[in-house]
Amino acid sequence: MRGIAPPHIVIIEDEPVTRATLTSYLDSNGYRVTGAASAPRAEEILARDPADLLLIDVNLEGKDGLQITREQRALSEIGIILISGRTDDVDRIVGLEMGADDYVCKPFNRRELLARIKNILRRTTALRHLRRTVFRFEGFTFDVNKRQLTRSDGEPVRLTRAEYEVLAQLLRHPAEVQSREKLVACVTHRQDSPEPRTVDVLVRRLRKKLEDDPGAPQIITTSHGEGYIFTGRLQ
Amino acid sequence: MRGIAPPHIVIIEDEPVTRATLTSYLDSNGYRVTGAASAPRAEEILARDPADLLLIDVNLEGKDGLQITREQRALSEIGIILISGRTDDVDRIVGLEMGADDYVCKPFNRRELLARIKNILRRTTALRHLRRTVFRFEGFTFDVNKRQLTRSDGEPVRLTRAEYEVLAQLLRHPAEVQSREKLVACVTHRQDSPEPRTVDVLVRRLRKKLEDDPGAPQIITTSHGEGYIFTGRLQ
DNA sequence: TCCATTATGTTAAAATTTGTTAACAAGCGG
DNA sequence: CCGCTTGTTAACAAATTTTAACATAATGGA
Numbered sequence: 313m314r315g316i317a318p319p320h321i322v323i324i325e326d327e328p329v330t331r332a333t334l335t336s337y338l339d340s341n342g343y344r345v346t347g348a349a350s351a352p353r354a355e356e357i358l359a360r361d362p363a364d365l366l367l368i369d370v371n372l373e374g375k376d377g378l379q380i381t382r383e384q385r386a387l388s389e390i391g392i393i394l395i396s397g398r399t400d401d402v403d404r405i406v407g408l409e410m411g412a413d414d415y416v417c418k419p420f421n422r423r424e425l426l427a428r429i430k431n432i433l434r435r436t437t438a439l440r441h442l443r444r445t446v447f448r449f450e451g452f453t454f455d456v457n458k459r460q461l462t463r464s465d466g467e468p469v470r471l472t473r474a475e476y477e478v479l480a481q482l483l484r485h486p487a488e489v490q491s492r493e494k495l496v497a498c499v500t501h502r503q504d505s506p507e508p509r510t511v512d513v514l515v516r517r518l519r520k521k522l523e524d525d526p527g528a529p530q531i532i533t534t535s536h537g538e539g540y541i542f543t544g545r546l547q
Numbered sequence: 548m549r550g551i552a553p554p555h556i557v558i559i560e561d562e563p564v565t566r567a568t569l570t571s572y573l574d575s576n577g578y579r580v581t582g583a584a585s586a587p588r589a590e591e592i593l594a595r596d597p598a599d600l601l602l603i604d605v606n607l608e609g610k611d612g613l614q615i616t617r618e619q620r621a622l623s624e625i626g627i628i629l630i631s632g633r634t635d636d637v638d639r640i641v642g643l644e645m646g647a648d649d650y651v652c653k654p655f656n657r658r659e660l661l662a663r664i665k666n667i668l669r670r671t672t673a674l675r676h677l678r679r680t681v682f683r684f685e686g687f688t689f690d691v692n693k694r695q696l697t698r699s700d701g702e703p704v705r706l707t708r709a710e711y712e713v714l715a716q717l718l719r720h721p722a723e724v725q726s727r728e729k730l731v732a733c734v735t736h737r738q739d740s741p742e743p744r745t746v747d748v749l750v751r752r753l754r755k756k757l758e759d760d761p762g763a764p765q766i767i768t769t770s771h772g773e774g775y776i777f778t779g780r781l782q
Numbered sequence: 783t784c785c786a787t788t789a790t791g792t793t794a795a796a797a798t799t800t801g802t803t804a805a806c807a808a809g810c811g812g
Numbered sequence: 813c814c815g816c817t818t819g820t821t822a823a824c825a826a827a828t829t830t831t832a833a834c835a836t837a838a839t840g841g842a
Binding site for chain 1: 788789790791792793798799800
Binding site for chain 1: 624636639640643644646647648649656658659662663665666669670671692693694695703705707708709
């Protein structure tokens with residue numbers, strides 16, 4: 313178990329053997345993989361459990377890979393890799409122009425596919441941060457759902473609810489200034505929001521728990537006149 | 548019409564004909580293209596004029612394409628496509644694992660390359676930090692995302708937010724005069740922008756932290772009557 | 783319920799950052 | 813060399829953040 317939520321990959325492939333092979337290979341490389349035999353089945357899965365990347369066979373029965381690509385691309389910036397049995401230039405170009413991030417032809421090298429997947433996921437991390445529930449940074453693991461912060465030596469760090477909210481908001485928008493107003497809004501869900509200055513105190517308390525030297529913070533940085541920023545190394 | 552400056556693509560290819568062909572093709576497709584015959588030449592160009600995407604021939608004399616890929620990927624999330632005359636699986640995998648977004652083999656279809664370029668640019672422009680985020684100069688390393696300046700001996704140099712903004716703006720436009728008005732605009736978060744003279748003070752404070760002899764500045768130079776310029780040796 | 787404990791919010795003094803000013807130095811054209 | 817303009821520097825004022833101390837609210841157990 314890795315402690316952080318692995319990216320979710322959905323494979324849309326009607327050929328059972330290829331699907332199973334790919335699934336187990338990617339699974340053994342630490343991804344969470346879901347197989348789908350058809351477009352409708354994939355749509356069900358995506359509705360319940362959004363994916364970070366789609367691996368789509370071009371030649372599917374019914375709604376084909378290109379159509380899925382066009383539809384999904386219209387919906388989101390999800391990563392898409394098309395897989396095809398044909399090596400025709402025109403097919404490839406059409407797929408890429410449809411918005412697929414990549415197009416690989418069978419037979420393909422699994423390690424190459426893995427490298428391509430990694431590169432695309434690196435590009436889509438900004439999107440993933442919003443949905444992410446587990447963050448690893450600077451010797452800590454933060455689980456948003458469990459509301460738990462753990463040091464890498466396994467020692468749990470107790471955070472109050474308000475501290476959790478602030479840290480979660482900062483982590484979901486790394487290297488981006490979060491204003492006090494935005495952060496208070498996260499902390500309180502009440503009508504009468506507290507003084508924005510309250511955030512200063514919460515940040516101070518967080519720094520005491522996170523930073524080596526709270527006087528010279530590295531992880532939560534102040535942007536004078538603007539707010540606070542997460543500047544730790546994420547993941 | 549897009550109304551924004553076209554993406555900048557730098558081609559690193561020592562074969563003049565290929566370079567010229569690619570340059571004119573991409574140019575005619577609306578990109579701003581700069582050709583470089585070697586890695587050192589490319590680095591000069593990138594220092595003056597940051598690119599959105601690199602097209603790199605793998606088999607260059609001197610520093611080869613893989614090395615350039617590794618170095619550039621350490622500096623930024625710039626898009627990188629490798630071009631190779633060989634179709635060897637292992638070469639391709641190594642390139643992709645080095646962080647190249649794509650790897651195309653000659654002879655390639657120009658329209659396919661164009662589609663791939665478009666897809667990568669879509670990804671990189673979606674990311675905020677599409678451009679360079681780490682600058683090395685004159686014994687310092689400046690990480691824009693972490694908002695940290697470090698001396699080469701590892702000693703951190705504390706910058707205030709305003710100093711950080713000024714340095715970032717100067718570094719993003721090296722060897723180019725930045726007017727006080729432009730620099731104030733970077734610094735201020737208020738409605739009423741401060742006196743342009745404020746920049747002088749900020750520059751002075753930066754020089755104190757950066758220059759060997761702040762009285763005879765080498766890194767941030769004054770352009771009399773115009774503004775300030777970054778004149779340090781980048782990277 | 784009441785009490786003890788913890789969490790949240792407020793405030794004010796101290797410290798830091800930012801902005802202004804003015805005296806002085808340096809650059810530039812005649 | 814003079815006089816004007818522009819840049820440098822230091823000192824200071826204003827704004828903002830940090831820090832600590834404390835008040836109030838919420839929570840959980842007896």
